[in-house]
Amino acid sequence: MEPLCSQPLALSASQLALTHDKHFALHGEIWLLIIVVLFALFFAYILFCPRFRNWLLVSLRSRSVTDVEDKAEDDEEEEVEDYSRRVNEKHPV
DSSP, X not given: OOOTTHHHHHHHHHHTOOOOOTTXXXXXXXXXXXXXXXXXXXXXXXXXXXXHHHHHHHHHHHHHHXXXXXXXXXXXXXXXXXXXXXXXXHSOO
């Protein structure tokens, strides 16, 4: 009668070949690197997205405010020019 451990050891070498991939370890390292990089990108997105969104909203608001102020100044200048033109037409010098 043979010991039980000698039989599985003989079969274990053939049973370990579950995959035909000769570069299993290399592919595992590549996948690990991909997962770590994706996690780092996700973490950076979580950290910087609110700050970028706030910066974008502030810059858009300030741009729209300055656009409104510029438009108001342009409208005021046009009104002054129209008024001056009307006054000069009625009362030439």
